[in-house]
Amino acid sequence: MDTLERITRGLDSAVTQCEGPDAPPLLAAAIRHAVFAGGARIRPRLCLAVAAACKEDRPELTDAAATAIELLHCASLVHDDLPCFDDAATRRGSASVHRAFGEPLAVLAGDALIIQAFNTLTCSASEQPERLPALLSIVASAVGSPSGIVAGQAWECEPRVALALYQRAKTGALFAGATMAGAAAAGAEHTSWRILGERIGEAYQVADDIRDAAADPEEMGKPGGRDVALDRPSAARELGLADAVGRFKLLIREALEAIPDCPGAADLKAHMLAEAKRFLPEELSRRAA
Amino acid sequence: MDTLERITRGLDSAVTQCEGPDAPPLLAAAIRHAVFAGGARIRPRLCLAVAAACKEDRPELTDAAATAIELLHCASLVHDDLPCFDDAATRRGSASVHRAFGEPLAVLAGDALIIQAFNTLTCSASEQPERLPALLSIVASAVGSPSGIVAGQAWECEPRVALALYQRAKTGALFAGATMAGAAAAGAEHTSWRILGERIGEAYQVADDIRDAAADPEEMGKPGGRDVALDRPSAARELGLADAVGRFKLLIREALEAIPDCPGAADLKAHMLAEAKRFLPEELSRRAA
Numbered sequence: 001m002d003t004l005e006r007i008t009r010g011l012d013s014a015v016t017q018c019e020g021p022d023a024p025p026l027l028a029a030a031i032r033h034a035v036f037a038g039g040a041r042i043r044p045r046l047c048l049a050v051a052a053a054c055k056e057d058r059p060e061l062t063d064a065a066a067t068a069i070e071l072l073h074c075a076s077l078v079h080d081d082l083p084c085f086d087d088a089a090t091r092r093g094s095a096s097v098h099r100a101f102g103e104p105l106a107v108l109a110g111d112a113l114i115i116q117a118f119n120t121l122t123c124s125a126s127e128q129p130e131r132l133p134a135l136l137s138i139v140a141s142a143v144g145s146p147s148g149i150v151a152g153q154a155w156e157c158e159p160r161v162a163l164a165l166y167q168r169a170k171t172g173a174l175f176a177g178a179t180m181a182g183a184a185a186a187g188a189e190h191t192s193w194r195i196l197g198e199r200i201g202e203a204y205q206v207a208d209d210i211r212d213a214a215a216d217p218e219e220m221g222k223p224g225g226r227d228v229a230l231d232r233p234s235a236a237r238e239l240g241l242a243d244a245v246g247r248f249k250l251l252i253r254e255a256l257e258a259i260p261d262c263p264g265a266a267d268l269k270a271h272m273l274a275e276a277k278r279f280l281p282e283e284l285s286r287r288a289a
Numbered sequence: 290m291d292t293l294e295r296i297t298r299g300l301d302s303a304v305t306q307c308e309g310p311d312a313p314p315l316l317a318a319a320i321r322h323a324v325f326a327g328g329a330r331i332r333p334r335l336c337l338a339v340a341a342a343c344k345e346d347r348p349e350l351t352d353a354a355a356t357a358i359e360l361l362h363c364a365s366l367v368h369d370d371l372p373c374f375d376d377a378a379t380r381r382g383s384a385s386v387h388r389a390f391g392e393p394l395a396v397l398a399g400d401a402l403i404i405q406a407f408n409t410l411t412c413s414a415s416e417q418p419e420r421l422p423a424l425l426s427i428v429a430s431a432v433g434s435p436s437g438i439v440a441g442q443a444w445e446c447e448p449r450v451a452l453a454l455y456q457r458a459k460t461g462a463l464f465a466g467a468t469m470a471g472a473a474a475a476g477a478e479h480t481s482w483r484i485l486g487e488r489i490g491e492a493y494q495v496a497d498d499i500r501d502a503a504a505d506p507e508e509m510g511k512p513g514g515r516d517v518a519l520d521r522p523s524a525a526r527e528l529g530l531a532d533a534v535g536r537f538k539l540l541i542r543e544a545l546e547a548i549p550d551c552p553g554a555a556d557l558k559a560h561m562l563a564e565a566k567r568f569l570p571e572e573l574s575r576r577a578a
Binding site (some may be wrong): 075102116118144 | 313
């Protein structure tokens with residue numbers, strides 16, 4: 001099975017568990033919309049790539065880790081799009097959840113996705129729970145307070161922003177969660193995988209800033225120029241487009257150097273280089289530089 | 290240590306974990322406000338009472354279960370109070386979280402509390418994870434979709450409400466989670482504890498309906514007459530006050546009869562009778578009847 005198929009199957013199984021005859025039909029539909037209206041699945045692909053590099057021996061655990069990471073990413077998008085935050089009408093080229101289903105169901109769908117992420121991990125390890133505490137703890141740290149993506153989003157509500165903490169929490173934390181969870185699912189030591197995730201996360205953020213400043217909305221699946229409009233920190237605004245591209249390339253190099261010793265290091269490196277091209281297409285990289 | 294002290298200590302430890310020097314200060318304050326602005330702690334006390342009745346042998350697990358249940362209850366209150374739902378200005382006699390900290394931080398504080406609930410369970414069982422899958426699974430079912438409190442709240446967004454599913458999910462689910470988690474934390478078989486939780490939850494809901502219809506706002510810590518104002522199902526509206534009191538008493542009797550065989554059944558029965566008086570004070574019961 002190819003990687004994307006594996007991820008889609010894991011997500012579908014998790015979403016199906018939230019449905020069933022007893023579920024409120026609109027909530028079930030909102031949850032499915034939140035997970036299946038597009039999405040590049042970057043974080044779960046990273047999680048699977050790391051697990052493969054660590055010679056995964058329990059693929060059902062890897063699948064659950066990748067699914068949990070993506071469900072939590074989807075939950076954060078649904079809540080970040082709410083009127084009280086970005087008030088985004090579109091997401092991944094479709095209507096945002098609150099535009100399609102209303103604000104109450106968007107709040108609840110996000111909540112249900114967070115819960116289902118932890119439930120998915122639990123179900124996958126119920127017979128052999130010895131790796132479960134590490135996996136849950138990695139995932140909870142990546143999304144909660146004080147330093148996960150919820151905290152990252154909350155920095156936008158503070159009168160003074162600790163920029164490094166903000167960026168690490170808002171984007172880096174869940175990428176680091178993806179690499180560490182991939183290693184932990186494979187039974188490998190996981191802390192040495194944090195830096196790779198953080199660098200990839202930072203590179204992704206810089207690429208997103210460049211795309212926001214330089215690309216057209218159709219290419220991105222959401223409105224461009226949002227960072228300026230919402231006065232958010234942006235590498236493209238701070239450094240200028242050309243230097244932002246340089247920073248992106250440096251971060252990818254640092255990420256490659258941060259890959260810990262593991263059986264599949266060469267394959268993982270190739271995966272990373274391919275990902276870098278997806279984050280920032282050559283054409284856009286040239287246009288920006 | 291008395292029960293309330295034990296619960297407060299567990300909650301404080303969980304909230305403190307969300308704070309620390311790296312946390313966004315307003316998010317940390319919103320989380321603390323959500324958990325410590327009042328609260329009768331009915332669900333965690335029920336959880337502890339059941340664990341005691343099952344002769345708990347790992348009190349740190351019971352504490353974590355009780356804490357997780359209450360954190361999830363607090364999260365649901367924060368999100369239910371949002372402008373897109375009840376738009377409540379006060380809760381437990383204090384300002385609601387979105388009134389005190391704004392809507393974005395209320396959304397995020399709720400999210401962080403959900404995550405911290407699962408994290409708390411995880412931390413308590415990291416050395417001996419064999420009871421962790423059951424505990425996590427009980428708690429996730431009690432709050433998620435298709436039949437936990439998130440689904441219960443979502444029924445309010447449906448054009449047609451399945452009333453029995455709505456009431457069971459909105460209130461019964463977390464009470465059933467409290468009794469089952471108490472048993473599971475003590476290493477006991479937990480499914481036989483569901484009915485007790487469901488009956489107590491239903492009794493609590495009926496008592497809440499009676500208080501909403503009959504009591505004055507000061508006594509309740511939140512505005513009265515909300516069920517009529519928000520056109521929500523209410524036992525007091527459907528049955529009339531006198532019959533609602535009768536229904537409440539029947540549910541308490543059924544709850545007592547549903548207590549499974551266990552070493553501390555007599556003490557648990559006494560606990561339940563005391564709780565019943567807290568749900569619906571004698572004076573109000575007489576006034577309503």
